Amino acid sequence: MTDLQKDMNRTHHCSQLRATDIDTQVTLMGWVQNRRDHGGVIFIDLRDKEGITQIVFNPENSKETHAKAQEIRSEYVLGITGKVIARPDDMVNAKRETGAIEVMADGLCIFSRAKTPAFQIEDRIEASESIRLQYRYLDLRRPQMKNNIIARHTATTAIRNYLNDQGFVDIETPFLTRSTPEGARDYLVPSRVNPGEFYALPQSPQLFKQLLMISGFDKYYQIVKCFRDEDLRADRQPEFTQIDMELSFVDETQIMDVAEGMIAKTFKAVLDMDLKLPFPQITYDEAMDRFGLDRPDLRFGMELCEVSDLVKDTGFKVFASVVKNGGMVKAVNAKGCATFSRKQIDELTDFAAVYKAKGLAWIKIKEDASWQSPIAKFFTDQEQDALKQRLDMEPGDIIFFVADQIKITNEALGQLRNELARRKGLIDEDAFSFTWVTEFPLMDYDETEKRYQALHHPFTAPLEEDVEKLSSDPLAVKSRAYDLVLNGIEIGGGSIRIHSSDLQEKVLECLGIDQAEANDKFGFLLEALAAGAPPHGGIAFGLDRLMMILCKEDSIRNVIAFPKTQKATCMLTEAPSIPSTAQLQELSIKTVKTQE
RNA sequence: GGGGGUGUAGUUCAGUUUGGUUAGAACGCUUGCCUGUCACGCAAGAGGUCGCGAGUUCGAGUCUCGUCACUCCCGCCA
Numbered sequence: 001m002t003d004l005q006k007d008m009n010r011t012h013h014c015s016q017l018r019a020t021d022i023d024t025q026v027t028l029m030g031w032v033q034n035r036r037d038h039g040g041v042i043f044i045d046l047r048d049k050e051g052i053t054q055i056v057f058n059p060e061n062s063k064e065t066h067a068k069a070q071e072i073r074s075e076y077v078l079g080i081t082g083k084v085i086a087r088p089d090d091m092v093n094a095k096r097e098t099g100a101i102e103v104m105a106d107g108l109c110i111f112s113r114a115k116t117p118a119f120q121i122e123d124r125i126e127a128s129e130s131i132r133l134q135y136r137y138l139d140l141r142r143p144q145m146k147n148n149i150i151a152r153h154t155a156t157t158a159i160r161n162y163l164n165d166q167g168f169v170d171i172e173t174p175f176l177t178r179s180t181p182e183g184a185r186d187y188l189v190p191s192r193v194n195p196g197e198f199y200a201l202p203q204s205p206q207l208f209k210q211l212l213m214i215s216g217f218d219k220y221y222q223i224v225k226c227f228r229d230e231d232l233r234a235d236r237q238p239e240f241t242q243i244d245m246e247l248s249f250v251d252e253t254q255i256m257d258v259a260e261g262m263i264a265k266t267f268k269a270v271l272d273m274d275l276k277l278p279f280p281q282i283t284y285d286e287a288m289d290r291f292g293l294d295r296p297d298l299r300f301g302m303e304l305c306e307v308s309d310l311v312k313d314t315g316f317k318v319f320a321s322v323v324k325n326g327g328m329v330k331a332v333n334a335k336g337c338a339t340f341s342r343k344q345i346d347e348l349t350d351f352a353a354v355y356k357a358k359g360l361a362w363i364k365i366k367e368d369a370s371w372q373s374p375i376a377k378f379f380t381d382q383e384q385d386a387l388k389q390r391l392d393m394e395p396g397d398i399i400f401f402v403a404d405q406i407k408i409t410n411e412a413l414g415q416l417r418n419e420l421a422r423r424k425g426l427i428d429e430d431a432f433s434f435t436w437v438t439e440f441p442l443m444d445y446d447e448t449e450k451r452y453q454a455l456h457h458p459f460t461a462p463l464e465e466d467v468e469k470l471s472s473d474p475l476a477v478k479s480r481a482y483d484l485v486l487n488g489i490e491i492g493g494g495s496i497r498i499h500s501s502d503l504q505e506k507v508l509e510c511l512g513i514d515q516a517e518a519n520d521k522f523g524f525l526l527e528a529l530a531a532g533a534p535p536h537g538g539i540a541f542g543l544d545r546l547m548m549i550l551c552k553e554d555s556i557r558n559v560i561a562f563p564k565t566q567k568a569t570c571m572l573t574e575a576p577s578i579p580s581t582a583q584l585q586e587l588s589i590k591t592v593k594t595q596e
Numbered sequence: 597g598g599g600g601g602u603g604u605a606g607u608u609c610a611g612u613u614u615g616g617u618u619a620g621a622a623c624g625c626u627u628g629c630c631u632g633u634c635a636c637g638c639a640a641g642a643g644g645u646c647g648c649g650a651g652u653u654c655g656a657g658u659c660u661c662g663u664c665a666c667u668c669c670c671g672c673c674a
Binding site: 034036037038039040041042043045052054056058059060073074087088090091093095096099116117118119120122124125126127128129130131133180183184185203206228229230231232233234236354355356443453454455456457458460565566567571 | 597599602603606607608623624625629630631632633634635636637665666667668669670671672673674
């Protein structure tokens with residue numbers, strides 16, 4: 001095999017040459033996308049990061065090079081020297097940017113031969129995901145994957161430039177840190193020099209960025225890996241990347257301004273798209289009321305409608321008793337869907353059951369405006385009229401009802417709304433619909449552990465006017481937390497933090513975290529808060545989810561170069577692996593994993 | 597922890613409902629022919645632990661039980 005020769009210096013990349021370059025002597029380097037051997041003449045599509053150029057080997061031009069070209073196969077790595085020539089008029093390939101020209105090779109260097117790849121390097125070939133992950137280096141040669149990874153770079157570059165221009169300071173925070181209170185399960189790292197003790201990998205740099213505000217850094221950001229040892233989903237990986245920021249002497253408005261500016265720059269850089277600012281805002285309560293979810297998809301309407309008041313005394317006992325017991329009856333009008341078959345309705349009932357709904361009641365409005373429904377007979381004429389008006393029932397519509405505890409009703413019907421929109425094709429796949437969701441509850445009640453729990457995290461500030469309710473009615477306290485939702489997916493969230501140790505202690509008390517526990521787990525933060533803390537707040541964005549939406553992918557794995565499987569393994573490196581006994585001894589660890 | 601889906605040639609899949617001859621297709625691969633293709637064409641050929649293990653049966657890719665892997669979802673993820 002020949003080494004890179006002195007005269008083989010790349011002059012162009014593979015999407016660069018045009019008709020204006022004809023007669024230029026060039027050197028290209030890249031991988032063999034495709035070989036077409038016509039016996040006499042051989043065509044090679046040479047591919048690099050930028051694109052593809054056709055190379056021609058013609059024995060009349062160089063007998064020696066043509067002979068050498070016969071052994072070329074897919075994915076060989078080549079250096080080619082030759083002259084750019086025009087293609088015959090009727091041979092121009094309009095589908096390709098470089099289709100007007102080709103390179104007549106007079107020199108060929110085979111840098112590497114390649115085994116036949118496990119799958120072809122083309123977007124249209126559908127290799128299964130496990131094969132793709134096993135040969136990720138091949139998968140990343142595919143234009144779609146390559147473009148996703150480059151788009152991610154384009155995004156982070158735009159984000160860094162924007163935040164730098166806004167006066168933010170990029171500061172690294174430790175990966176080897178200590179376990180945080182509440183929240184997700186931590187990844188633990190044993191400490192060799194402190195036998196029996198463990199670091200935790202950060203679930204987020206939350207406490208450190210607050211400490212940086214207390215240090216006076218004013219505006220901090222970091223594009224940083226975070227770690228959570230929980231079960232995975234299409235939009236969840238054990239290690240993921242956050243765009244993390246924190247600001248001092250600000251309130252919600254300024255943080256949202258900065259975040260919107262950053263998102264707008266990102267969309268401009270990646271998609272050359274101008275977003276309309278500012279983004280709309282909706283309170284948590286309103287989102288739950290109208291959409292049933294705290295991450296409403298605003299690309300379509302079909303809002304939910306509460307009817308508890310209309311059916312509280314109805315003859316349909318299921319509805320009446322739910323209302324009597326503090327539950328809620330809500331409905332959604334699927335316009336024009338009265339054509340749904342019994343089977344389709346059964347499927348939707350199963351769908352709602354996933355979210356704990358015990359049933360799905362329905363009313364079809366027939367063309368003559370009469371009702372077809374298993375529950376219609378239970379309603380009085382007045383109730384029917386009231387429902388008809390409230391739900392804007394028209395011939396051809398079907399109404400779905402869920403009656404359950406408030407939480408279940410909202411979740412099930414909210415998810416059903418999304419599902420109906422998917423089924424009916426109501427979603428504009430090219431739309432980007434943003435909304436802020438504000439004024440989340442500060443805490444909720446954990447039924448299993450019988451105590452209050454912070455919805456966001458325990459350092460989130462309550463709304464000032466709600467502070468007095470902390471002791472009297474904790475569940476009614478709203479927080480200064482906000483999420484940014486895009487197309488029904490939460491892409492970022494943050495809050496104004498508590499900057500007074502007094503208030504912090506009060507909130508911790510409310511959460512049932514006593515002083516001893518608080519001091520043990522994050523006493524350093526409480527002490528720091530007493531050292532002169534500025535009012536501050538921040539936000540963190542999930543870079544992977546943002547890129548997933550920007551790249552129109554269904555899974556964040558397709559915007560991560562080396563993602564993990566659902567069982568958090570790496571198919572390429574086969575991590576995790578069993579350490580040697582010697583390693584374990586050094587770490588003072590006894591393993592429970594035995595040979596089987 | 598729970599529910600659903602998938603697993604057959606290098607790859608993507610058909611075949612499994614109703615057990616029965618030599619397990620097929622496409623792409624890829626190999627060889628030969630071909631001087632204008634660009635998803636080249638033509639001809640020939642190689643290629644299989646039907647995920648793995650038990651069981652039922654005269655006989656299992658197909659039925660039963662178990663198990664593993666990948667995947668979607670619920671729980672979980674402040």
